[in-house]
Amino acid sequence: CRPFKSISVFGCIKFIKYEVLALWQTHSLQDLRQQAAIASKVFVQRDYTSGTICKFQTKFPSELETRIEKQQFEETVQTLNNLYAEAEKLGGKSYLEGCLACLTAYTIFLCMETHYEKVLKKIAKYIQEQNEKVYAPLGLLLTDPIERGLRVVEITIFEDRSIGSR
Amino acid sequence: MHLGIDEPRECQYNQICTHNSSPMETPHSKKRKVKRKWQIFPGRNKFYCNGRIMMAKQTGVFYLTIVLILVTSGLFFAFDCPFLASNLTPAIPAIGGVLFLFVIGMLLRASFSDPGVLPRATPEEAADVERQIDAANGAGGPGYRPPPRTREVVINGQTVKLKYCFTCKIFRPPRASHCSLCDNCVERFDHHCPWVGNCVGKRNYRFFYLFILSLSFLTIFIFAFVITHVILRSNRTGFLSALKDSPASVLEVVVCFFSVWSIVGLSGFHTYLISSNQTTNEDIKGSWSTKRGKDNYNPYSYGNILTNCCAALCGPLPPSLIDRRGFVQPDTPQPAAQSNGTNTCPTTQLQSHMCHQDQCIQSTKFVLQAAVTTPLLHAQPILLGGGPVLQPKPSVGGPCSALGPGQPSLPSSIPGLSCGGEVLALHDSENHCHHHLHHQHFISPEETPCTAHLGHHMPLYDPASQDSLHEDSVRGLVKLSSV
Numbered sequence: 001c002r003p004f005k006s007i008s009v010f011g012c013i014k015f016i017k018y019e020v021l022a023l024w025q026t027h028s029l030q031d032l033r034q035q036a037a038i039a040s041k042v043f044v045q046r047d048y049t050s051g052t053i054c055k056f057q058t059k060f061p062s063e064l065e066t067r068i069e070k071q072q073f074e075e076t077v078q079t080l081n082n083l084y085a086e087a088e089k090l091g092g093k094s095y096l097e098g099c100l101a102c103l104t105a106y107t108i109f110l111c112m113e114t115h116y117e118k119v120l121k122k123i124a125k126y127i128q129e130q131n132e133k134v135y136a137p138l139g140l141l142l143t144d145p146i147e148r149g150l151r152v153v154e155i156t157i158f159e160d161r162s163i164g165s166r
Numbered sequence: 167m168h169l170g171i172d173e174p175r176e177c178q179y180n181q182i183c184t185h186n187s188s189p190m191e192t193p194h195s196k197k198r199k200v201k202r203k204w205q206i207f208p209g210r211n212k213f214y215c216n217g218r219i220m221m222a223k224q225t226g227v228f229y230l231t232i233v234l235i236l237v238t239s240g241l242f243f244a245f246d247c248p249f250l251a252s253n254l255t256p257a258i259p260a261i262g263g264v265l266f267l268f269v270i271g272m273l274l275r276a277s278f279s280d281p282g283v284l285p286r287a288t289p290e291e292a293a294d295v296e297r298q299i300d301a302a303n304g305a306g307g308p309g310y311r312p313p314p315r316t317r318e319v320v321i322n323g324q325t326v327k328l329k330y331c332f333t334c335k336i337f338r339p340p341r342a343s344h345c346s347l348c349d350n351c352v353e354r355f356d357h358h359c360p361w362v363g364n365c366v367g368k369r370n371y372r373f374f375y376l377f378i379l380s381l382s383f384l385t386i387f388i389f390a391f392v393i394t395h396v397i398l399r400s401n402r403t404g405f406l407s408a409l410k411d412s413p414a415s416v417l418e419v420v421v422c423f424f425s426v427w428s429i430v431g432l433s434g435f436h437t438y439l440i441s442s443n444q445t446t447n448e449d450i451k452g453s454w455s456t457k458r459g460k461d462n463y464n465p466y467s468y469g470n471i472l473t474n475c476c477a478a479l480c481g482p483l484p485p486s487l488i489d490r491r492g493f494v495q496p497d498t499p500q501p502a503a504q505s506n507g508t509n510t511c512p513t514t515q516l517q518s519h520m521c522h523q524d525q526c527i528q529s530t531k532f533v534l535q536a537a538v539t540t541p542l543l544h545a546q547p548i549l550l551g552g553g554p555v556l557q558p559k560p561s562v563g564g565p566c567s568a569l570g571p572g573q574p575s576l577p578s579s580i581p582g583l584s585c586g587g588e589v590l591a592l593h594d595s596e597n598h599c600h601h602h603l604h605h606q607h608f609i610s611p612e613e614t615p616c617t618a619h620l621g622h623h624m625p626l627y628d629p630a631s632q633d634s635l636h637e638d639s640v641r642g643l644v645k646l647s648s649v
């Protein structure tokens with residue numbers, strides 16, 4: 001398990017770094033949350049037209065019309081969909097991982113994380129980034145779908161105190 | 167879906183591993199003690215090792231499975247292997263050992279892992295879905311019963327109906343189903359296996375399949391080599407003395423003989439299911455059979471057997487959606503079904519703070535509702551004044567009048583509204599009380615305190631039954647005054 005151990009140690013360090021960064025970012029976003037009142041929440045539902053794979057509807061919710069551009073929103077959701085598709089992709093790499101895991105009676109996952117988990121970390125990072133750069137300045141907050149059981153993308157709309165309460 | 171009265175929920179999952187996470191002494195010490203999410207999990211599951219292991223409630227048959235496998239394999243290694251190793255080849259116990267370890271490993275993995283449970287909707291989500299459903303169905307009169315909630319979606323050219331789960335307050339994804347034994351919605355639900363002591367769903371189907379496949383190999387292996395052993399012995403010493411020398415062989419042969427038929431059959435059935443990418447649930451219902459319609463086909467199949475098998479067995483392993491070992495954040499919304507109070511007994515203090523509040527709001531609502539419909543409340547304020555539970559008349563009058571104009575909309579929304587939804591509606595008329603026995607008189611007198619919960623178990627409010635409501639309200643108020 002030695003090569004996997006070094007990967008996992010490296011992965012751990014990276015993970016810790018991301019966690020600290022995320023914590024700091026969440027803290028600043030939480031300040032925003034506590035200062036501003038929640039006006040409403042919008043839920044972007046799953047799109048099952050392609051089967052059971054994780055995909056969200058790109059339909060632009062009417063409540064966000066005054067807050068954000070349609071194109072920006074669609075781009076965010078499309079990127080999320082692409083990331084989830086990458087996580088669930090069936091291909092040579094995933095089959096190899098599956099077979100190797102089966103042969104080691106799945107004990108290999110004690111040493112390394114699955115491909116899906118790696119992509120989930122990528123998604124979490126992407127959402128943090130989007131929140132910071134795009135959504136928080138507009139008074140919106142995206143919640144990572146994994147916290148809602150991959151059912152919805154929850155967008156919290158905060159009251160716009162600078163302009164006046166709506 | 168539950169349309170009847172549930173059996174009383176025992177506060178089961180706090181009895182395990184208490185040295186790791188001690189139960190709360192009082193609700194007021196909540197700010198010091200952080201709970202893990204498995205401790206407030208609303209489904210009927212048992213958790214061990216601080217949330218790492220997850221099983222169904224009934225595990226008796228699982229222990230039987232373990233005992234059968236261990237005893238039969240143990241007897242094989244103890245009585246038959248020495249002879250076979252010395253007379254044939256030592257590879258036999260070696261292969262047998264590897265097979266046995268694989269079987270046990272797969273069984274434990276299938277039994278202990280999360281089958282793919284979908285977490286229940288948060289109150290805001292549930293309210294949002296309700297709004298969408300009401301908008302879709304259109305507003306009806308007080309007596310109007312909305313049609314069963316379904317959504318249609320076209321997947322790969324096939325129209326699939328998504329059903330609404332009343333317990334979990336979500337529209338189930340395709341292929342998901344609600345397990346009535348575990349009280350959870352499970353993704354790609356195959357079946358609930360009592361032998362494995364868990365549901366078989368998206369996340370543990372491959373372990374289940376590998377378990378039954380390797381078990382069928384092990385059973386055939388043991389059966390074959392025990393017979394070989396007996397034959398070799400009887401060639402030397404005669405049949406009866408061979409049986410006397412290794413009595414365990416008889417037991418093994420009997421167990422294996424009966425197991426072979428069932429397990430090999432089951433393996434074959436599941437091999438067919440995997441190759442056609444169906445679940446046991448779909449196969450039993452005949453969802454994709456051509457008998458239903460000429461154009462009926464399975465939209466999830468990849469077209470060829472190899473891809474279907476690879477996808478089921480070697481595809482990426484999805485993560486658990488319920489985050490059992492995460493800590494409960496004090497400001498996160500609790501799932502809607504939680505406030506129904508099914509998972510805590512009112513007498514215990516565990517996680518009942520929210521639950522009590524919501525149930526009290528419910529009960530207050532019913533009292534007020536009854537009050538509006540009967541002249542009793544207005545005529546005799548002393549009944550309420552005496553009770554420690556409700557505030558004196560002037561403040562009751564407030565929410566009472568607030569409820570008045572809104573009343574016609576209440577009856578139609580009662581059957582479907584979640585507890586959480588009603589909490590939102592009555593946010594300004596909150597009363598603190600620790601006594602919710604009175605509310606059950608408005609629902610049905612025969613329900614016991616522990617089982618009375620106000621989600622989908624409420625009968626339809628019929629405005630025509632005002633007399634019974636009047637009686638109930640009188641009974642309730644008398645009980646209140648007696649407290």
